[in-house]
Amino acid sequence: MPKKEIKISKLMSDINKIKEKYLTMDMTIEEDYVFPVYISKNVMNDIEKLCKGSKLEIFGYLVGEILKWKDQKYVQIEDHLYIKGAVHSHQFSTAQIEGTAGKYEKKFQKLKKKKEDDSDIQLRIVGWWHSHPSFGVFLSATDIATQDFFFPESYQVALVVDPIAEVNAFFSLDKNANKGYKEVSYAIIQ
Numbered sequence: 001m002p003k004k005e006i007k008i009s010k011l012m013s014d015i016n017k018i019k020e021k022y023l024t025m026d027m028t029i030e031e032d033y034v035f036p037v038y039i040s041k042n043v044m045n046d047i048e049k050l051c052k053g054s055k056l057e058i059f060g061y062l063v064g065e066i067l068k069w070k071d072q073k074y075v076q077i078e079d080h081l082y083i084k085g086a087v088h089s090h091q092f093s094t095a096q097i098e099g100t101a102g103k104y105e106k107k108f109q110k111l112k113k114k115k116e117d118d119s120d121i122q123l124r125i126v127g128w129w130h131s132h133p134s135f136g137v138f139l140s141a142t143d144i145a146t147q148d149f150f151f152p153e154s155y156q157v158a159l160v161v162d163p164i165a166e167v168n169a170f171f172s173l174d175k176n177a178n179k180g181y182k183e184v185s186y187a188i189i190q
């Protein structure tokens, strides 16, 4: 599947501006299209940098909001969490991942409290990211098990980054799909 990465920075600086812009122009079907996932450029850059800096398969959490445009729901990733030493590979047991997941949950609660104190946003853990140094972007059986256990909500996605090949992809679980998951298109916003 081709990588569907669209940089829409030229038109608007954030998703709210997209809405404003679209509200004032004649809609076409294409312009009305909502990507299932929007991720801020800073967050993507940050994650890519972390992945580039480690030979190990590191992992972290994706934090954002569930928003709605017309009747289409989408995920907006606004932040990410990373705990040094958090590794996700098939050599690591579920118990090890669970231990780290507990730490991430605590870190998320702190961030949530800080960010929600003076705004009406509702932050959620919208998925996770991890690196596949040099072996491409897909979900392994271990990845599917992790997604299924720790990120079972339909809106939760998995971002896989191959820092050597410099490719990224988002996935979500799909029991009807061939391998049990599918690629999810996304847009990077400034």
Ligand SMILES: [Zn+2]
Pocket (backbone or CB within 6 Å): 130, 131, 132, 138, 139, 140, 143
């Ligand atoms: Zn993996």
